Amino acid sequence: MTAGPIEFFFDFSSPYGYLAAHRIEEVGEAFGRKVLWRPILLGAVFKATGQTPLVSQPLRGPYHKHDLLRTARRLKLPFCFPADFPMATIAAARAFYALEAQAPQDAKKLALALFDAAFAQGINISTRESVLDVAEKAGLDPAAVAAGIEDGGVKQRLKDETDGAIARNIFGSPFFVVDGEMFWGNDRIPDLKDWLATGGW
Structure with a gap:
């Protein structure tokens, strides 16, 4: 039987998500697991849970x-904080799902480029224009990304992914789900690896 994927939930405004994004593919490769990247909107999550951004x-x-x-x-x-942090990430998340x-x-290439622009270069990626600039510099077609950001189906996809994550009790970024087991935080990646190595405990 084929092993299930590692689901990787994150918001592009999450600095810990940035750190995890540079680690999770290596985990998937080590254990023969596909990694499903799933951007969501933490603003909606915070509204459901009453949380606020950690750094504030x-x-x-x-x-x-x-x-x-x-x-x-x-x-x-x-690492550095982008200008006007925390920032809106609707355009970035829509661009991901469009690709x-x-x-x-x-899409994964764009995600890493967006994370690096924000947290390695300090660029505010909240605007459509900034997302398209990052896409072009990453060698992707900015016209295709622009069309996707405005696509009604893509907008609905992001809403559905965010609502679905909340319904599954996913409340932060990064958040990992594998074989029904949930791990919250970049600092839980070692636990995730041990779980995959041992089959759980």
Whole structure:
């Protein structure tokens, strides 16, 4: 029987999502699991749960800013906060789903480029124009991405993915689901790997 995929839920505004995006494909390859990238909108998730962005919370915010820099150093990934953080990511998520329908690998390529633009280069990717600029620099067709961002089916897809994630009790980014087991956070990737290696506990 074919092993099920690793579902990777994230928001492009999530700095921990950025870190995880650079790690999760390696996990999938190591265990022969396909990775399904699933951008969602944390704004809708926060509305459902009453949460706020980690970095804006009293006491927790300064710690997480320190932890992000520390973790990025350990992973040898460049890190900075984009301008006007936190930022809207509707255009970025729609662009992903527009590409995924035709070329899943191009969608992942765009996702990494968007994450890198935001958290390695400090670029605000909230606008349609900034998303198209990142797509073009990544070697993708900006006209196709632009059309997808405005496509009604793509808009509905993003809404459905976000609503579906909330219905499954997915409340943060990054969030991983494999074989029905849920892991929240970049720091749970070692647990995810152990679960895959042992079959669970």
